[in-house]
Amino acid sequence: PASRNLLLAAQDLGVAPLVALAESALAGGLAVTLLAGAPTAADLLPPALIPAEVEYRVATADGSLGRRGSVLDLLAANGDPPPLLWADQVFAAGPPGRYAGRSAAIAATRLAPEPGFAQGMLAGTLGCGLGACLGCAIETRRGVIYLCKQGPVIDLREMIL
Numbered sequence: 114p115a116s117r118n119l120l121l122a123a124q125d126l127g128v129a130p131l132v133a134l135a136e137s138a139l140a141g142g143l144a145v146t147l148l149a150g151a152p153t154a155a156d157l158l159p160p161a162l163i164p165a166e167v168e169y170r171v172a173t174a175d176g177s178l179g180r181r182g183s184v185l186d187l188l189a190a191n192g193d194p195p196p197l198l199w200a201d202q203v204f205a206a207g208p209p210g211r212y213a214g215r216s217a218a219i220a221a222t223r224l225a226p227e228p229g230f231a232q233g234m235l236a237g238t239l240g241c242g243l244g245a246c247l248g249c250a251i252e253t254r255r256g257v258i259y260l261c262k263q264g265p266v267i268d269l270r271e272m273i274l
Contacts, residue, residue, distance in 0.1 A: 115201065116143060116201035116202040117142075117143055117144060117148070117201055118143065118144045118146075118199050118200050118201045118202075119134075119135075119138045119143045119144070119145045119200065119202055119203075119204065120145075120146050120148070120151075120196050120197070120199070120200035120202070120203045120204070121134060121135060121145065121146070121147045121148065121203075121204050121205070122147075122148040122184050122187070122188060122203065122204075122205045122215065123148075123149060123150075123184060123205060123206040123207055124149075124150040124151070124183055124184045124207055125150070125151055125152075125156065125207070125208035126204070127207035127234075128147070128149045128157075128158045128206070129158065130206050130234060130235075131147060131204065131206055132147075132158070132163060132164075134204060135147055135163065135164060135167050136164055139164055139166050139167070141239075143154075144168075145164075145166070145167045145168070145171065146167070146168040146169075146196055146199070146200070147163060147167050147169050147170070148170050148171075148172075148184050148187040148188065148196065149169070149170070149171050149172070149184060150171070150172045150173070150174075150182070150183040150184035150185075150186075150187065151172075151173055151174070152173065152174045152175065153174070153175050153177050153178075154171075154173055154177040154178035156173075157171055157173070157178065158269050168242065169274075170187050170199075171187075172184060172186050184215075185214045185215065185218060188190040188215060188218040188219075189218050191220075195222065197218065198220060198222060201230075201233070202229070202230060202231075202232075203215075203219065203230060203231040203269075204231075204232050204233075204234070204266075205231070205232070205233045205234070206233070206234040207233070207234075207235075212233050212249050212272055213270060215231070215233070215269065216231070216269050216272070219231050219269070228268060228270060229268055231268070231269040231270070232266050232267065232268055232269060233262070233266065233267060234264075234265050234266045235251065235260055235264055235265050235266075235267065235270065238255055240261075241261070242261045243261065244259035244263070245260045245263055249261045249264075251264075252272045252273055253267065253272060253273060254270070254271050254272070254273060254274070255271055270271070
């Protein structure tokens with residue numbers, strides 16, 4: 114509730130679910146920056162699908178648009194102000210393997226991020242929706258959780274990377 118500056122970050126298709134979060138944040142009066150990475154400019158979410166009030170920064174692996182590299186390069190980029198110092202809260206989306214680099218970028222920029230500062234939406238199979246099939250079970254620092262019941266958004270500090 115105290116957040117005023119929201120930083121959203123995703124690579125490839127992980128950007129799509131963050132657009133709804135951006136819209137909700139804008140409706141609440143927050144400033145929003147969306148960092149997106151993709152292999153080429155053609156693989157990026159078109160700017161027309163992103164609210165005009167969102168600052169949209171992009172990186173492409175081939176350098177065809179924005180910064181050459183990935184969303185991790187945007188997180189580490191020196192901006193005015195640097196995105197991880199400007200943000201009150203960070204939300205990311207994607208498969209579990211993508212979070213190690215994001216966590217490292219946060220640790221290099223913010224010495225002691227408070228719980229809830231950085232949260233990730235984990236992509237995965239949500240088979241039964243009840244936790245009975247165990248298809249969405251993941252190990253976290255607080256034990257096994259079921260993404261269908263206790264997720265899919267969890268604190269980055271809880272993820273085992």
